[in-house]
Amino acid sequence: xxxxxxxxxxxxxxxxxxxxxxxxxxxxxxxxxxxxxxxxxxxxxxxxxxxxxxxxxxxxxxxxxxxxxxxxxxxxxxxxxxxxxxxxxxxxxxxxxxxxxxxxxxxxxxxxxxxxxxxxxxxxxxxxxxxxxxxxxxxxxxxxxxxxxxxxxxxxxxxxxxxxxxxxxxxxxxxxxxxxxxxxxxxxxxxxxxxxxxxxxxxxxxxxxxxxxxxxxxxxxxxxxxxxxxxxxxxxxxxxxxxxxxxxxxxxxxxxxxxxxxxxxxxxxxxxxxxxxxxxxxxxxxxxxxxxxxxxxxxxxxxxxxxxxxxxxxxxxxxxxxxxxxxxxxxxxxxxxxxxxxxxxxxxxxxxxxxxxxxxxxxxxxxxxxxxxxxxxxxxxxxxxxxxxxxxxxxxxxxxxxxxxxxxxx
Amino acid sequence: xxxxxxxxxxxxxxxxxxxxxxxxxxxxxxxxxxxxxxxxxxxxxxxxxxxxxxxxxxxxxxxxxxxxxxxxxxxxxxxxxxxxxxxxxxxxxxxxxxxxxxxxxxxxxxxxxxxxxxxxxxxxxxxxxxxxxxxxxxxxxxxxxxxxxxxxxxxxxxxxxxxxxxxxxxxxxxxxxxxxxxxxxxxxxxxxxxxxxxxxxxxxxxxxxxxxxxxxxxxxxxxxxxxxxxxxxxxxxxxxxxxxxxxxxxxxxxxxxxxxxxxxxxxxxxxxxxxxxxxxxxxxxxxxxxxxxxxxxxxxxxxxxxxxxxxxxxxxxxxxxxxxxxxxxxxxxxxxxxxxxxxxxxxxxxxxxxxxxxxxxxxxxxxxxxxxxxxxxxxxxxxxxxxxxxxxxxxxxxxxxxxxxxxxxx
Numbered sequence: 001x002x003x004x005x006x007x008x009x010x011x012x013x014x015x016x017x018x019x020x021x022x023x024x025x026x027x028x029x030x031x032x033x034x035x036x037x038x039x040x041x042x043x044x045x046x047x048x049x050x051x052x053x054x055x056x057x058x059x060x061x062x063x064x065x066x067x068x069x070x071x072x073x074x075x076x077x078x079x080x081x082x083x084x085x086x087x088x089x090x091x092x093x094x095x096x097x098x099x100x101x102x103x104x105x106x107x108x109x110x111x112x113x114x115x116x117x118x119x120x121x122x123x124x125x126x127x128x129x130x131x132x133x134x135x136x137x138x139x140x141x142x143x144x145x146x147x148x149x150x151x152x153x154x155x156x157x158x159x160x161x162x163x164x165x166x167x168x169x170x171x172x173x174x175x176x177x178x179x180x181x182x183x184x185x186x187x188x189x190x191x192x193x194x195x196x197x198x199x200x201x202x203x204x205x206x207x208x209x210x211x212x213x214x215x216x217x218x219x220x221x222x223x224x225x226x227x228x229x230x231x232x233x234x235x236x237x238x239x240x241x242x243x244x245x246x247x248x249x250x251x252x253x254x255x256x257x258x259x260x261x262x263x264x265x266x267x268x269x270x271x272x273x274x275x276x277x278x279x280x281x282x283x284x285x286x287x288x289x290x291x292x293x294x295x296x297x298x299x300x301x302x303x304x305x306x307x308x309x310x311x312x313x314x315x316x317x318x319x320x321x322x323x324x325x326x327x328x329x330x331x332x333x334x335x336x337x338x339x340x341x342x343x344x345x346x347x348x349x350x351x352x353x354x355x356x357x358x359x360x361x362x363x364x365x366x367x368x369x370x371x372x373x374x375x376x377x378x379x380x381x382x383x384x385x386x387x388x389x390x391x392x393x394x395x396x397x398x399x400x401x402x403x404x405x406x407x408x409x410x
Numbered sequence: 411x412x413x414x415x416x417x418x419x420x421x422x423x424x425x426x427x428x429x430x431x432x433x434x435x436x437x438x439x440x441x442x443x444x445x446x447x448x449x450x451x452x453x454x455x456x457x458x459x460x461x462x463x464x465x466x467x468x469x470x471x472x473x474x475x476x477x478x479x480x481x482x483x484x485x486x487x488x489x490x491x492x493x494x495x496x497x498x499x500x501x502x503x504x505x506x507x508x509x510x511x512x513x514x515x516x517x518x519x520x521x522x523x524x525x526x527x528x529x530x531x532x533x534x535x536x537x538x539x540x541x542x543x544x545x546x547x548x549x550x551x552x553x554x555x556x557x558x559x560x561x562x563x564x565x566x567x568x569x570x571x572x573x574x575x576x577x578x579x580x581x582x583x584x585x586x587x588x589x590x591x592x593x594x595x596x597x598x599x600x601x602x603x604x605x606x607x608x609x610x611x612x613x614x615x616x617x618x619x620x621x622x623x624x625x626x627x628x629x630x631x632x633x634x635x636x637x638x639x640x641x642x643x644x645x646x647x648x649x650x651x652x653x654x655x656x657x658x659x660x661x662x663x664x665x666x667x668x669x670x671x672x673x674x675x676x677x678x679x680x681x682x683x684x685x686x687x688x689x690x691x692x693x694x695x696x697x698x699x700x701x702x703x704x705x706x707x708x709x710x711x712x713x714x715x716x717x718x719x720x721x722x723x724x725x726x727x728x729x730x731x732x733x734x735x736x737x738x739x740x741x742x743x744x745x746x747x748x749x750x751x752x753x754x755x756x757x758x759x760x761x762x763x764x765x766x767x768x769x770x771x772x773x774x775x776x777x778x779x780x781x782x783x784x785x786x787x788x789x790x791x792x793x794x795x796x797x798x799x800x801x802x803x804x805x806x807x808x809x810x811x812x813x814x815x816x817x818x819x820x
Contacts, residue, residue, distance in 0.1 A: 206677025
């Protein structure tokens with residue numbers, strides 16, 4: 001580098017992919033708030049307040065509700081490495097890329113991992129999960145709620161009761177779904193759930209909301225290890241201590257809890273951002289936010305169908321906040337996507353593994369679950385499709401979406 | 411919570427503790443910049459640019475220079491868990507709390523950990539480290555550069571050559587020291603080094619700059635494991651794969667490198683902030699930043715001595731950016747510290763373990779390595795000391811600091 005670069009100056013983007021998506025303006029403002037010290041009364045009060053906000057976001061009374069400092073994947077690893085002892089059986093139903101990720105992280109934790117799979121684009125019937133639970137007798141069931149790789153939303157309502165009947169811990173990764181699709185940690189019997197900010201919560205990646213049931217906290221509490229530097233007389237290690245310091249949720253709980261034992265230095269700006277994401281959701285109202293995601297998701301779905309695009313997967317089990325469409329025959333998917341970004345400033349996504357280059361994924365999440373964002377995206381996509389050789393009905397996308405809005409009185 | 415809280419609104423604070431400290435204003439501005447997509451050309455260019463900035467910060471040509479998304483402790487764990495195979499011998503010279511932390515994290519990685527210790531307030535002579543290297547024959551030497559718990563700065567200049575002679579990998583945690591004290595990754599023969607933003611780099615906690623030598627990258631490359639979800643034919647796992655997905659530096663390098671393999675979703679706002687921290691340091695100039703930390707550290711040292719306070723530890727080996735002073739007999743240390751914060755808005759710190767309640771730690775770092783910050787802190791500390799029962803020379807702190815500035819023509 002010969003000359004030093006100037007201040008960061010991102011180009012204007014409308015992020016309509018599978019996430020990350022554009023942040024709410026007030027979340028960005030919160031991110032630039034002044035820092036305070038780690039044990040400043042304002043800091044600890046903000047942590048406590050943020051915990052309470054996320055209890056409402058998760059639908060839980062769990063005391064153990066907190067943030068892990070890292071991306072959504074950090075939250076997943078913290079939950080799995082804290083709950084899975086080496087050799088523990090873990091069942092992972094896989095219906096997309098992120099199921100594979102849960103299996104992979106559980107394998108790194110030296111769990112004995114069993115997977116069941118359905119073809120991409122489908123979800124599991126409860127009976128298939130119960131059959132596997134009975135057969136595998138896992139310590140933990142790890143299940144993605146919404147897998148952005150396929151856009152599918154796995155129903156979780158009845159899984160907690162199933163797990164309780166069989167004495168299985170129930171964990172779900174709600175990264176892609178939380179805030180845009182119902183999630184009821186207590187009513188659905190979750191023992192652990194994790195997420196990120198960069199999807200429907202409409203914040204930056206880098207903070208992972210986590211909630212843990214009392215049963216999960218007990219398992220974690222049985223795996224205690226105290227840092228030598230702050231160890232006191234009488235403190236003893238569990239033989240099965242967690243093989244990570246950073247992701248030891250017991251230690252993180254001691255930092256977020258009344259003992260306030262020093263662990264990491266909480267990422268203050270991310271805390272401010274995470275707090276604002278939850279606050280905005282609760283000010284709008286959980287039900288209203290879900291309804292908004294449903295409405296704009298339906299408008300986008302109708303719009304892409306109105307453009308003549310074929311929707312991928314079982315639409316009845318689609319997340320509200322993202323739709324996958326098959327790239328039309330003859331269209332260079334990456335070139336069209338690049339044109340959307342370079343010429344129109346709008347980002348849409350491709351997918352992973354078997355779907356890479358075969359589908360585009362279009363999101364309607366958080367701040368961008370908005371009428372103008374949906375209509376602009378459809379109008380521009382029509383233009384790009386036409387210039388890339390597809391035959392598209394003029395105005396078909398925008399008209400279909402406007403019909404949905406008219407029907408909803410929106 | 412009956413009513414929802416308002417937008418985050420931190421109280422004004424002058425953070426003069428051992429860190430986190432106040433961020434540079436332009437770092438806070440960078441944090442609120444608009445988000446872009448994960449593979450937006452602007453995003454990948456910003457990642458590449460940030461890598462080059464941190465090469466200059468670290469004093470290295472290491473291709474493998476990147477950020478880990480998490481606090482400084484995440485960077486430490488990523489380095490240690492990626493470099494230490496279960497059973498590997500690890501030598502940790504401990505001269506404060508953060509040496510214990512390195513030992514603890516190495517133990518979680520199932521390394522065979524050997525420690526040597528000096529009393530808090532001292533550092534190791536090279537000969538003591540060499541003696542231990544010869545005796546233990548470690549795979550890795552893990553050594554803190556600056557341990558804020560004691561304020562000591564371990565000289566590293568000759569340790570790399572020692573490690574090279576004995577075929578030992580050399581890792582250093584420079585969290586507290588980087589940016590305020592010289593660090594030359596290449597000239598000093600480092601194989602791995604990690605830091606955080608919240609000390610002399612003057613940004614928020616939550617991003618960990620990491621640099622790795624080619625030798626370290628080779629060790630990590632030998633421990634490869636590919637996620638099932640993005641695995642391709644012919645990809646095979648190493649038997650000794652890294653027991654973490656999130657901290658697998660091989661995977662993180664594949665994301666930061668030209669292959670751009672999807673791993674986590676990079677924390678965009680933290681990236682913006684980290685980039686700005688490095689950019690400000692390089693615009694001011696590395697040498698000028700060091701000189702500034704040295705000057706204001708000397709002024710603060712003279713100031714606290716001018717107030718009649720006894721400095722803790724071996725002053726010849728003190729970091730430039732923090733000083734520890736014994737709490738005067740008869741003064742309630744926590745009450746005085748609380749008064750500094752509540753009445754004057756100035757934060758100073760206490761310490762850990764054997765020094766808790768025995769010393770205060772006062773920092774002069776990053777944005778707050780400034781004349782007005784030093785003088786204000788000394789004037790207010792004098793007032794607080796007097797009101798808490800200490801006998802202090804009137805104006806003794808400010809006068810002594812001003813003498814240092816006058817002597818330096820500052």
